[in-house]
Amino acid sequence: MNEQKRIVYSDKAPKPIGPYSQAVVVGNFIFLSGQIGISLETGNLVEGGVVVETKQIFANLKAVLESAGSSLDNIVKTTVYMTDINKFAEMNKIYNEYFSKDYPARATVQVGALPKQACVEIEAIAITK
Numbered sequence: 370m371n372e373q374k375r376i377v378y379s380d381k382a383p384k385p386i387g388p389y390s391q392a393v394v395v396g397n398f399i400f401l402s403g404q405i406g407i408s409l410e411t412g413n414l415v416e417g418g419v420v421v422e423t424k425q426i427f428a429n430l431k432a433v434l435e436s437a438g439s440s441l442d443n444i445v446k447t448t449v450y451m452t453d454i455n456k457f458a459e460m461n462k463i464y465n466e467y468f469s470k471d472y473p474a475r476a477t478v479q480v481g482a483l484p485k486q487a488c489v490e491i492e493a494i495a496i497t498k
Contacts, residue, residue, distance in 0.1 A: 379436035380427045384406040386484060391433045399437045399495040403450065404429040406488035414485045422489045423463040434495055443495040446474045450490040452477040460489055461486045462470055 370439045377392035377399070385402065404423030406415045407429065415425045432442050435458060437484070452459060457477065483490050 376477075377433060377437040379432045379434035381398045381409065381413065381436070389444055392437055394497065397497050399434065399439055399497060400435055401430060401445075401493040401495065403448075403492035404433075404489040405484055405490045407485070414487055419451075419459045419465055421487045422487060423460050423491075426489060426491050427463075427467050430491065430493060437495075437497070439495050439497050441495075443471075443498065444473045445469075445496055446494040447476075448492045449475065449477040450480045450483060450492075451477065452480060452483055452488050456488065464486050 373395060374389045375394040377394060379391060380403075382391060386407075389402050389434050392399050394400075404426045406425035407413065408425060409429075409432075414422050427441065430444075432439055434443070449460065449464070451457065454477070460477075
């Protein structure tokens with residue numbers, strides 16, 4: 370393994386559904402792969418749309434960050450992918466529950482489709498503690 374790069378795996382988050390790592394640590398940065406609202410218990414996308422999916426995404430991101438020795442408080446940048454930007458307010462309300470006034474930088478874009486027909490996917494960059 371490259372001494373500059375460490376692969377992170379959490380058994381408290383869903384397994385990747387493709388050839389990628391849950392996260393990669395390089396220096397003081399943690400690069401988290403995009404998460405969709407997959408339930409660890411069922412391995413399926415949670416049902417209920419944007420709100421329920423966003424909550425599950427943050428549970429998954431939290432688990433991966435904890436395995437990397439960090440937390441949601443250390444996220445510095447997110448990218449949110451949505452299949453319907455008209456549901457932005459619903460996603461944003463839940464997103465806001467996970468951060469205090471020191472918000473990470475963020476981009477939000479509408480995409481044509483997401484894996485497993487998800488409504489939302491969020492990727493993040495965080496720093497180590």
